[in-house]
Amino acid sequence: MVTVVLPTVGTFTAWRKAARELAQANVPPQSVLWSRGEDTVDLFADTPLVTGSARQISVPKGFLELAQRAIWHADPERFARLYGVLWALQSNPVLMRDRTHPMIARLYMMAKEVNRDQHKMKAFVRFREIDTTTTDTAASPRRRFAAWFEPSHFTLEPGAQFFANRFGDMDWAIFTPDLSAHFTQGRLRFEPGAARPELPADATEDLWRTYFRSIFNPARVKVRAMQSEMPKKYWKNLPEADLIPDMLAKAQERANAMVASAPSLPPVRAQKLRDRVRATYPLRPGSKIQDRTQDDLFE
Amino acid sequence: MAVKNLEQKLAILSDAAKYDASCASSGGQKRNSRDGTGIGSVTGSGICHAYTPDGRCISLLKILMTNFCIYDCAYCVNRVSSNVERARFTPEEVVSLTLEFYRRNYIEGLFLSSGIIRSPDDTMGDMVRIAQMLRHDHGFRGYIHLKTIPDADPTLVEQAGRFADRLSINVELPTDAGVTAYAPEKSPQQIRRSMADVRNLRDAGKDKSHTGRRAPRFAPAGQSTQMIVGADGANDAVILQSSTRLYSNFKLRRVYYSAFSPIPDSSVALPLIRPPLMREHRLYQADWLMRFYGFDAHEITQSARGGNLDLEIDPKLAWALQNRHIFPVDVNRASREILLRVPGFGTRSVQRILATRKHHALRYGDLQKIGANLKNARPFIVTLDWSPRGLTDDADLRARFAPAPQQLSLF
Numbered sequence: 091m092v093t094v095v096l097p098t099v100g101t102f103t104a105w106r107k108a109a110r111e112l113a114q115a116n117v118p119p120q121s122v123l124w125s126r127g128e129d130t131v132d133l134f135a136d137t138p139l140v141t142g143s144a145r146q147i148s149v150p151k152g153f154l155e156l157a158q159r160a161i162w163h164a165d166p167e168r169f170a171r172l173y174g175v176l177w178a179l180q181s182n183p184v185l186m187r188d189r190t191h192p193m194i195a196r197l198y199m200m201a202k203e204v205n206r207d208q209h210k211m212k213a214f215v216r217f218r219e220i221d222t223t224t225t226d227t228a229a230s231p232r233r234r235f236a237a238w239f240e241p242s243h244f245t246l247e248p249g250a251q252f253f254a255n256r257f258g259d260m261d262w263a264i265f266t267p268d269l270s271a272h273f274t275q276g277r278l279r280f281e282p283g284a285a286r287p288e289l290p291a292d293a294t295e296d297l298w299r300t301y302f303r304s305i306f307n308p309a310r311v312k313v314r315a316m317q318s319e320m321p322k323k324y325w326k327n328l329p330e331a332d333l334i335p336d337m338l339a340k341a342q343e344r345a346n347a348m349v350a351s352a353p354s355l356p357p358v359r360a361q362k363l364r365d366r367v368r369a370t371y372p373l374r375p376g377s378k379i380q381d382r383t384q385d386d387l388f389e
Numbered sequence: 390m391a392v393k394n395l396e397q398k399l400a401i402l403s404d405a406a407k408y409d410a411s412c413a414s415s416g417g418q419k420r421n422s423r424d425g426t427g428i429g430s431v432t433g434s435g436i437c438h439a440y441t442p443d444g445r446c447i448s449l450l451k452i453l454m455t456n457f458c459i460y461d462c463a464y465c466v467n468r469v470s471s472n473v474e475r476a477r478f479t480p481e482e483v484v485s486l487t488l489e490f491y492r493r494n495y496i497e498g499l500f501l502s503s504g505i506i507r508s509p510d511d512t513m514g515d516m517v518r519i520a521q522m523l524r525h526d527h528g529f530r531g532y533i534h535l536k537t538i539p540d541a542d543p544t545l546v547e548q549a550g551r552f553a554d555r556l557s558i559n560v561e562l563p564t565d566a567g568v569t570a571y572a573p574e575k576s577p578q579q580i581r582r583s584m585a586d587v588r589n590l591r592d593a594g595k596d597k598s599h600t601g602r603r604a605p606r607f608a609p610a611g612q613s614t615q616m617i618v619g620a621d622g623a624n625d626a627v628i629l630q631s632s633t634r635l636y637s638n639f640k641l642r643r644v645y646y647s648a649f650s651p652i653p654d655s656s657v658a659l660p661l662i663r664p665p666l667m668r669e670h671r672l673y674q675a676d677w678l679m680r681f682y683g684f685d686a687h688e689i690t691q692s693a694r695g696g697n698l699d700l701e702i703d704p705k706l707a708w709a710l711q712n713r714h715i716f717p718v719d720v721n722r723a724s725r726e727i728l729l730r731v732p733g734f735g736t737r738s739v740q741r742i743l744a745t746r747k748h749h750a751l752r753y754g755d756l757q758k759i760g761a762n763l764k765n766a767r768p769f770i771v772t773l774d775w776s777p778r779g780l781t782d783d784a785d786l787r788a789r790f791a792p793a794p795q796q797l798s799l800f
């Protein structure tokens with residue numbers, strides 16, 4: 091039995107190296123125990139994982155790409171599943187094309203869940219500004235932000251690049267229970283996970299909540315559509331989510347009120363303005379403007 | 390009038406902007422700020438950062454520069470004759486809100502429109518200035534969508550397209566008669582002329598000039614428009630024909646359909662209705678069929694009652710039920726075009742069917758794994774181990790899909 095402990099950062103690269111060596115040495119899937127954790131064996135050391143006759147290993151197009159997604163899945167068997175497919179591909183390379191095969195279908199499903207989780211992380215991470223009082227702006231003119239997020243899979247490592255590309259001129263950190271990412275002076279590094287940090291209040295969050303409340307149209311409630319895209323498990327870390335129950339409770343009433351209230355008289359300035367518009371932009375041929383202030387409002 | 394603070398202005402000017410359905414931030418030129426000299430990125434596929442309880446995605450900060458307006462469009466909360474509370478952002482306020490929201494990862498960028506103040510050129514000029522400040526003064530590389538003012542000077546529209554990823558001009562109502570009746574200051578011809586201008590500028594941006602240099606990119610994410618559904622009498626056939634013309638004449642990226650929704654302080658000219666949300670949904674489905682499934686507007690609506698889509702079942706299923714002579718189709722033989730017509734098969738399922746077919750013949754269970762919606766597809770397909778037999782021509786087939794009629798309540 092071979093035991094492989096993969097590191098918490100650089101997991102994919104390490105898995106790939108280990109899997110290649112194991113397959114070269116003809117070690118079957120049932121003889122490998124995979125895990126991920128701190129006390130890492132040095133996979134980049136020269137001492138090979140196993141010794142044995144080296145055979146040539148190749149994989150069909152698409153496998154690496156898929157493995158690179160599926161590996162971040164929370165499934166404890168993920169490394170073994172990937173190795174299992176790699177092993178099977180050696181004798182049956184066309185297997186990769188059969189999406190309906192259980193082993194392949196499983197990897198696709200895992201990759202899909204990882205993609206979704208990563209997508210939601212891009213969407214729902216909410217930064218707060220920290221250290222706004224730092225006077226040392228000469229040394230570091232970069233503003234600093236931090237966020238806490240709880241992904242369902244190990245998505246911070248593959249997802250961090252997106253934030254580095256997007257928030258290039260600021261320093262930021264994203265903390266998750268498993269791992270944290272830090273972007274400082276343009277350099278990205280990973281640190282161990284953390285408990286939820288206390289982040290200072292951020293006044294812009296109140297503006298965001300105002301926006302969230304105001305952009306909602308109470309005449310078009312579609313709760314299911316909202317929840318399928320923004321599942322409740324994310325709500326606790328979204329500053330706007332606690333507004334939702336109240337928005338829903340009042341929606342019907344607000345919509346009814348709009349319909350019930352009779353059209354009002356236009357303000358006096360309206361007539362003057364309209365006259366001016368129509369004087370400046372003379373009636374275009376074919377448009378028949380009827381003056382609505384002359385409509386019988388008392389009928 | 391008391392001076393309004395930023396929060397009050399934001400409340401008024403986002404409330405006024407919510408009737409625009411679009412919040413898309415997809416497309417656009419890929420770019421990022423990894424070099425640290427600016428802020429923002431565009432990845433090509435937009436991100437929805439939040440969803441409001443109306444099921445709509447929040448991708449952009451969607452606001453009006455001002456809701457003062459000198460026009461009098463009957464369907465619009467901002468029309469001059471409405472008593473709604475008014476506010477106006479300074480350009481600096483819009484810039485700062487956009488950047489501060491962006492830095493906290495609330496949004497992909499800005500969707501800016503405006504009521505028409507003083508004149509169309511003044512209004513458009515301010516909007517261009519906001520986009521320019523974002524791009525030049527702050528190195529903003531996020532998404533910008535500007536709603537252009539149809540009567541504005543074309544040179545302003547040209548400048549707008551240099552800074553914005555997307556431009557849009559709303560046609561507002563599906564027919565010219567509707568626009569004339571309910572948006573009396575607007576001219577359908579002028580709206581079309583502006584769309585044609587944007588199209589031409591985009592085309593020119595793609596050509597290389599004789600010196601071999603590329604013209605600067607113009608609105609790389611294209612242009613879109615919106616039609617209000619249910620305010621005038623236009624039926625779905627008219628609406629979809631109108632969309633078809635818009636797509637082909639102006640190469641629009643999207644036509645949005647917005648169910649006419651109650652507004653505070655409505656106009657006598659246009660009584661309020663319950664927003665026809667299901668109708669809006671069916672129109673989006675039909676629009677999708679026209680753009681990605683090879684259907685044309687006529688096919689979709691040819692047998693629609695009163696020219697309106699069936700509200701109970703989706704338009705693809707409705708079409709299949711009326712064209713049963715081409716079904717069932719053999720999943721292992723049918724062409725891509727035919728597979729795309731099978732209810733329950735999406736473009737992605739069809740892609741996967743074609744790929745798997747090269748490998749082995751498909752069974753019913755394979756379709757499940759591929760992710761096809763078999764509840765809809767069953768009566769219309771044949772696989773190695775499945776045949777619908779008489780089901781395809783069953784007179785009650787529609788009833789299997791349509792929801793049960795609402796029970797009458799005793800009175």
Ligand code: SF4
Pocket residue numbers: 458459460461462465466467468469503504505572
């Ligand atoms: S021009 Fe018409 S649609 Fe636009 S804000 Fe003014 S009233 Fe509303």
